[in-house]
Amino acid sequence: MLDGYQREINYLRVSVTDRCNLRCVYCMPAGGVAAARHEDILTLEEIEQVIRAAADVGVRKIRFTGGEPLVRKGLPGLVKNIANIRAIDDIALTTNGILLPDFGEELKAAGLKRVNISLDTLKPERFREITRLGALEDVWKGIRAALRLNLTPVKINTVVMRGINDDEIIDMARLTLEMPLHVRFIELMPIGTQNPWVAGRYISDEEVMEVITKHLGPMQEKKVTGSGPACSFQLPGALGTIGFITALSNHFCHQCNRLRLTSMGSLRSCLYAEKETDLKGPLRKGAGREELRKLLIKAINLKPEKHKLMEGWRDSERVMSQIGG
Numbered sequence: 001m002l003d004g005y006q007r008e009i010n011y012l013r014v015s016v017t018d019r020c021n022l023r024c025v026y027c028m029p030a031g032g033v034a035a036a037r038h039e040d041i042l043t044l045e046e047i048e049q050v051i052r053a054a055a056d057v058g059v060r061k062i063r064f065t066g067g068e069p070l071v072r073k074g075l076p077g078l079v080k081n082i083a084n085i086r087a088i089d090d091i092a093l094t095t096n097g098i099l100l101p102d103f104g105e106e107l108k109a110a111g112l113k114r115v116n117i118s119l120d121t122l123k124p125e126r127f128r129e130i131t132r133l134g135a136l137e138d139v140w141k142g143i144r145a146a147l148r149l150n151l152t153p154v155k156i157n158t159v160v161m162r163g164i165n166d167d168e169i170i171d172m173a174r175l176t177l178e179m180p181l182h183v184r185f186i187e188l189m190p191i192g193t194q195n196p197w198v199a200g201r202y203i204s205d206e207e208v209m210e211v212i213t214k215h216l217g218p219m220q221e222k223k224v225t226g227s228g229p230a231c232s233f234q235l236p237g238a239l240g241t242i243g244f245i246t247a248l249s250n251h252f253c254h255q256c257n258r259l260r261l262t263s264m265g266s267l268r269s270c271l272y273a274e275k276e277t278d279l280k281g282p283l284r285k286g287a288g289r290e291e292l293r294k295l296l297i298k299a300i301n302l303k304p305e306k307h308k309l310m311e312g313w314r315d316s317e318r319v320m321s322q323i324g325g
């Protein structure tokens with residue numbers, strides 16, 4: 001359906017958990033975030049109910065995210081049920097990749113089409129510093145599993161941070177020459193409790209693009225499957241593409257197509273929105289498909305025209321891993 005600004009809303013990002021096996025510096029505090037109690041998180045059956053109602057109001061694409069979606073038990077079963085909803089034509093996953101060797105095959109068989117994997121550095125020690133817990137080689141095992149299982153196009157999400165990984169822009173871009181990977185440079189957003197950490201580390205995608213063209217030459221525009229906010233380009237002879245997600249500098253809100261379902265069961269009409277529409281309460285009081293449909297329409301009508309992240313983050317309660325990136 002169309003929202004109040006004539007934008008077609010057809011993409012639901014579903015955060016299936018607020019938990020994660022990593023603690024990335026820009027996403028979570030070192031000690032993690034107090035995990036929600038199991039009973040406060042939507043059950044897989046409740047998530048499926050919401051997705052069925054969302055399909056009724058025009059949602060065609062589902063992306064599972066988190067936290068780390070692969071730590072949620074039973075995800076393949078949920079994917080299988082969603083793949084049976086005729087109106088849904090794209091089921092994707094955003095993941096840190098570490099558990100893909102364990103669950104990739106089952107997810108593919110269940111109907112998962114493709115994965116976006118987060119990777120900010122090619123240096124093992126730096127990877128450990130950024131994620132505080134992880135081993136780089138495990139992500140590579142996940143990337144290789146995704147390619148082997150044809151969970152394609154495989155996109156790589158790289159958050160660029162001044163003084164942290166900006167010296168690797170060229171190496172990350174070069175990956176697309178050697179492998180069929182779609183590397184997207186994401187602008188660091190001042191979100192959640194990591195807001196103070198972000199100060200001084202933001203780099204615009206314009207600057208990233210300049211660095212790439214200076215060292216690797218001009219690129220051609222190239223469309224990649226997906227309906228997210230990236231603009232994509234290709235280096236001559238490359239197997240993959242290079243994308244830019246200009247979340248701050250040139251926000252793509254005018255073409256926004258999405259709604260978010262938090263793991264706690266609220267609809268968040270914008271990444272930035274402070275107001276959420278509770279679905280868990282109504283679901284647990286027996287709300288049926290029609291009532292859920294009405295609540296979805298309400299949330300779509302609440303969508304703001306654009307974010308105001310340049311003015312700072314105002315939600316004191318939520319961090320990125322709880323909202324679903």
Ligand SMILES: Nc1nc2c(ncn2[C@@H]2O[C@H](COP(=O)(O)OP(=O)(O)OP(=O)(O)O)[C@@H](O)[C@H]2O)c(=O)[nH]1
Nearest residue numbers: 094116157186226227228229230245247258271325
């Ligand atoms: N400002 C803003 N940033 C977003 C939004 N959605 C995604 N992003 C950013 O884009 C990054 C990549 O998103 P992904 O989860 O990989 O999904 P996507 O790019 O929408 O997906 P496809 O294009 O379908 O592959 C996220 O990590 C966020 O940083 C949004 O609605 N607003």
Ligand SMILES: C[S@@+](CC[C@H](N)C(=O)[O-])C[C@H]1O[C@@H](n2cnc3c(N)ncnc32)[C@H](O)[C@@H]1O
Nearest residue numbers: 027066067068094095096118157188189320325
């Ligand atoms: C919150 S994570 C959830 C899915 C999964 N755990 C992962 O890392 O891909 C989704 C995406 O949000 C991005 N992200 C998290 N915090 C961010 C921030 N402050 N600015 C920009 N992107 C951020 C991550 O890099 C990741 O690509």
Ligand code: SF4
Nearest residue numbers: 020022024027067096
């Ligand atoms: S970005 Fe993803 S992997 Fe990193 S801490 Fe956040 S949820 Fe976990």
Ligand code: SF4
Nearest residue numbers: 253256270271306307
């Ligand atoms: S910030 Fe809000 S309006 Fe802008 S693209 Fe993201 S969800 Fe849509």
